[in-house]
Every structure is written in structure tokens, then in C-alpha cells.
Amino acid sequence: MKKTALLLPRGETMGSAVVGPYAIFARVNEFMASQGQPPAFEVELVGCEPAPSFEEGAFRVSPHRQLAEAAGYDLAIIPGFTGEVAAMLSANRPLIAWLKEQRETHGTELASLCSGAFFIAAAGLLDGKKCTTHWAYADEFRTRFPRANLMPERIVTDDRGIYASGGAYSSLNLVLYLLEKFSGKAAAVWAAKVFQIDPGRRSQKPFVIFSNQGAHQDEAIARVQEHIERHYREGLTVTGLAGRFAFSRRNFLRRFKEATGNTPIEYLQRVRIEAAKRNLETSFGGIGEALSAAGYSDVKTFRRLFKKYTGFSPMEYRNRYRV
Template sequence: MKHVSILVPAGDAVVGSIEGPHKVLSQVNDLLAGAGQPPAFQIELVGLTKHKTFNRGLFTLHAHRTIDEDFRTDLIIIPAPHGDLAEAVALNHDLIAWIAGQHAHGAEVASLCLGAFLLAATGLMDGRQCATHWLGAPQFAAMYPAVHLVAEQVITDEQGLYSSGGAYSYLNLVLYLVEKFVSRDMAVCCAKVFQIDIGRRSQSPFVIFRGQKDHDDEPIKKAQEFIEQHFAEKLSVDELAAQSCLSRRNFERRFKKATSNSVAEYVQRVKIEAAKMSLETSRENVSEVMYSVGYSDTKAFRTLFKRITGVSPLAYRERYSRKSLPLAA
């Protein structure tokens, strides 16, 4: 039986990312008991204190153990902190050290959503792939440059160090762990019980591109704003550099440093974000949307759209159109 420690962190946290894995893993034990088999997991909440309130006192969690107790665990699950992420890391200094110590004794570690910030703070993810919520990706990249951030992925597995995408996609990682430690059949059964799309591996369709402007390079910031206002036009790097009174080479270097995107990538992301909005809100066909954001090659547009979002333009519209469809009679 695998001992699982679901952490109860200091500061505020997303309570669902504590209760959720506890519920799924408990369901596994219940299903096994119904089949006359022993439980797969011993599940405990582990915190800095025995009692912790969240969401301004609305929820209170009672930990089974504190990190001051002398015990070993097999799997640590780090929930998502809520609020100021740098502050969350500072508040959980002792918990982060405990995670690293348990890993040194053989424990595996899984972060859920923004829990990646606490996992990365251990140093264990340096040089490894890590996922997190796409909203936190820019700050994560700035705080942990040694970690290989894969913001589009839902699950990463780095030899016993796991991470997941944002919000409720953490349940995909929990199912992945069920499959790994129990069986594929059990993971599929849990997916049906909780109605989770077990096959999802990308969070790209959910990403809303917001150009990184949290920097002090004013000429680059103005170039970003120009791109966002004139995305339907044909934009050249030379013209953008000239507007910024910079050489092309210097402009491209500073743009990449400030935004984490090349100029071409940034223009593409802005165009595709505009196309996504049109597909969500308008009745224009795909070709009309394509022309409205400045593309004329249908194949190139569809290829780029799918590379960035993970789905075709038509599939995106079918999934996210804000024009509600009547239920079938």
C-alpha cells in the first residue's frame, strides 16, 4: 500500500485541489474493497499545523499529521496556492524543505496546478519539464528560469516528479497516478465515475494569450501595442524595428528578452487570439475569420491555428462558440 501525503500549505490555497485528489484516491480504495481487494493507498493530509482555515475562514481542514512528526511517505501531492505566489513560496519555506527531504528518502512528488511554484522552489525541477496553469506561466518562468516550463501540457512525468496543468485539469494527473500505481482499468473506471476526460494531454485550447508586458523596455512595449492594434495588417520586423528606432538585431534581441517570444511568434499569437475570439462570438466562416486576421493561405492558417491551440478552427468553434445551441428534443 502506497502512503500518500496531500499537503495542507500555509497561506491560502485552492481547497478543491486538496479535497479532489483525496476523493479520487479514496474512491479507488472503495472500488478495490468492493472487489474484495486490499486498499491501494493510505491517504493522509499533512501540514505545518493540525488545523488550517482557508478562504477567509470559510473552510477548515484537519491534518492527520504535521511535518514535525517522524515518518516517511511514498507520494507527496502539492495543492495549488491561492493569491500572491511569491508570498506563498516564502510562507511555505519549511514545507518546501520537508518535500525535498522526503524526496531524498525516496518519495515521489506531484504538483497540482500552481502547486508547481512550491515544487520548483525545492530545486528538484531544475533542468526538468514542468507544467502549471497558463495564467501563472510568465511569473513561473521569471521565478524559475532553470526549470523547463511546458505551459501547454496537462501532465509531466520526470522520473517520479510530476506536474499538471491549471484548474481542474489536475484531475488528469491524479488519474495518471492511479493508472501508474494501480491499473489502467481502475483509472478508466474513475474517469467514468467522476466524468473526467482521461485522454486530455494539452491545455492549449484553454490558453488566452496576453502579451507579456511586465517589463520596463518601453520601446518594446510600444511595439507590442502596435502589433495588437494592427494585427490584421502585414507587419514586418524591419518596420517594427524602425518605429522603435532600433536596429533589427537589437530589436529582436530586446523583444525576445522582454516578452519571451520572437517577434514572429508574438504576431502569430496575437492573430490567432483574434481568430479565436471571432470563432467564439461571430457567425463568420473559417475563411472569413482567416482573412480578418490577415491570413490568405488556408492551409497555413489551419496548421498554425492547430499548432497553437491544439485543435482545428472548426473544432474550436464547435467547442467554445458563445452562441448557445438548443438541446436536442
């Protein structure tokens, strides 16, 4: 049986990231008992304050124990939050220290749900390790923790006893993953059916809304980004952009990558594909219209890049997400 701590951080914690896993583990234990097997998980709610509340005070939870008296777990699960990152990290310094101590002293395995990855990373435990988080937090995560191997397209990562999930309700896919790993596939399949979770989801790509990646201090690169976003339908090139903004090609490539996490060409592609997505979501036109909206002229190239960034063909995407 896996002794498990489901942590309750201070601040604006996602209630669904607490209630969902807790309910699934409880029901799976019932299922295991019905099969004549011992419970799979012994779950304790571990609070960072006496009476944590969620969703702006709409729900309150009674922890089984407080953080100061909690230790020796096989697995600790850290839910995501909706608050401002700096404030959440500051308010949860004791939790971050606790994670580090449990990992290094007891070998506790750690699992983050959604933005919960920030807490593990702040403890220095994701340096050189694969991880994921909600796609909307990816830029800030990279900026704060450049040594982590962030893979924001993934819904689940597993690297040497540290697990992470993508955003919001996709964190339930990590719960299924942990069930299969520690309890067997039958328990995971049963939970997937009862809670109606698609176990086949592997990527966050279809859900990403590309932002302008402006969380940096390089004003010159910010001007390049603004130019790309206004003129993406034109025949922009790396050489042309470097010359227009008085960079050497090499310096331009280096600074753009450092500031945005993308090469200039990747950034241009993502801006164009986002334009195509908006067209497919709101228009009844065919692929030619989306192609034009994105500034492409070659259908084969457009299809390949659209699939790369969304995980779907253009028509599959339209059928799923057209408003």
C-alpha cells in the first residue's frame, strides 16, 4: 500500500486538484477490496494551515494532519494553483522546504498536478529532469527554472520518481498513470471508465492558445515580436528581420531564443498557426481560407506545421473546435 500525502498549499489552490484525486483513490481502494485485494493507497490530506479553503472560500477542507507533523510518505501529490506565482511561492516556503527534505531524507516520490510543478522546481528537485505544467505557465516556468527540462506539450512526465501533469483536469491523467504504475492496469482502466477519463491523451497541443511570450526584458526582441505579429502573412526571413532591427544574424538568433524560448522561425510558425486556428474556429471556409489567413501558400507545408503544433489536421481541428 502506497502511503500518500495529498498536500494542501496556502493560497489559491485548485479545489478540483484536491477533490478529484482524493475521490479517485478512495473509489479505487473500494474496487481493490471488491477484488479481494488490499487497498492501493493510504491517502492523508496534509495541510499547510489549519482550515484551508478553495475557490475563494467556497469550500473548506479538514486536513488529517499538518505539514509540521507529516513525514515518511511513499508519495506526495502537490495540486495546482490559480494565484500569482511569486505570491504562491512566497506563501509556501515551508512546503517547498518540506518537499526537499522528504525527497532527500525519505526518498519520497513527488507528483505535481498542473501548476504544482512550481513548488517542486522551487525546491531544486527538477534540475535536469523532465517535467510539464499547464501550457499557460510554460513561459514563466522556463524563466524561473531554466535548468528544468520542461516539456509543455506533454500531459504526463515521469523522471526518476518525480511525476508531473499538464493543466487543469488533464491532471487526472497523471492520477490514472500512478494507479497503473502502483496498482496495475486493471485498477487504472476501472477508474478511467468510472470517472470517464480518456486514458489515451498524451499531449496538451490541441489546447494551447499561443501568447506573445512577452515575459522578458529584452525590448529590442519585443519590437521584433510585435513586427512578426503584425506582418506574419508577409515573406519574413531571419536575415531580413536581423537586418531590419540592426542585429547580426548570430546575435539575433541567440537573443531571440534566450528571450522567447523559440527561434524566430518557430515563433513565426506559431503566430501563423494561431491565426489559422482562429480562422478554423470561426469560419465555414475550407483549408484554402485557413492557409491564406496564416500567410502560407503551400498546402503540404501548412498541413505539416499545423499537425506539429496542434496534434490535428486542419479539418480535424475545425470539426472539434469550430464555434
